Amino acid sequence: MFTGIITGVGRIAAIHDLGPSSSYGKRLGISVPDGYLDDVGLGDSIALNGACMTVTTLDPAQQQFTIDISAESLDKTAGLTEDGARINLEKALRASDRLGGHIVSGHVDGIGTVSHFAPVGESWELRVLAPHALARFLAYKGSITINGVSLTVNSVxxxxxxxxxxxxxxxxxxxxxxxxDLKAGSQVNLEIDTVARYVERMLQAGVLAPTSMASMQSTYSKDTAE
Structure with missing residues (x-):
């Protein structure tokens, strides 16, 4: 499990095929900042641009580690096949860590496309076009993970x-x-909020009827008004 708080920025240093065809997947060599691997062991989970991966080899002297990624994962993620590209890294959450972002599984739900990225005053506005399949999970002031970063939605x-x-x-x-590093046209990994996922499932199963949801909203509105 992760929180969407990036612990380092690495770079794809090498890409090797795991077999004679693309169906075998690839092995990625990732270079990291000095000291990043000090508390990392073989088999540990690290999220790369929001996708949970397993450390297969370590080379602390060269500040590099490798991960093996399947063809299916490559097909469902973005930004992991460009040699030299910078990528967001997050180590798996420990029980003693702060939950600074929101609960993130490291399972990419879809790929979005950057439609706009530009400075606005002292900050930056990022607009991303998400697939239709994720529309029902997106809400104003809700949480979303973009390339592994926990962010708040300002509008939909x-x-x-x-x-x-x-x-x-x-x-x-x-x-x-x-x-x-993003620009218009860049593809990004999206992970929806876990809470939104379960609410959607409960609605599908009839656990939360529309009338119950309306009643909850009415109660909330009254409480906030008081």
């Missing part, structure tokens, strides 16, 4: 092409993650 605009979400990025986030 549904269209025939999908749902465009707007995110405000502070300078610290732009400077300390790989999000600053």
């Amino acid at each position: 605009a549904d269209s025939a092409d999908g749902s465009e979400i707007s995110i405000n990025l502070i300078p610290h986030t732009v400077e300390n993650t790989s999000l600053g």
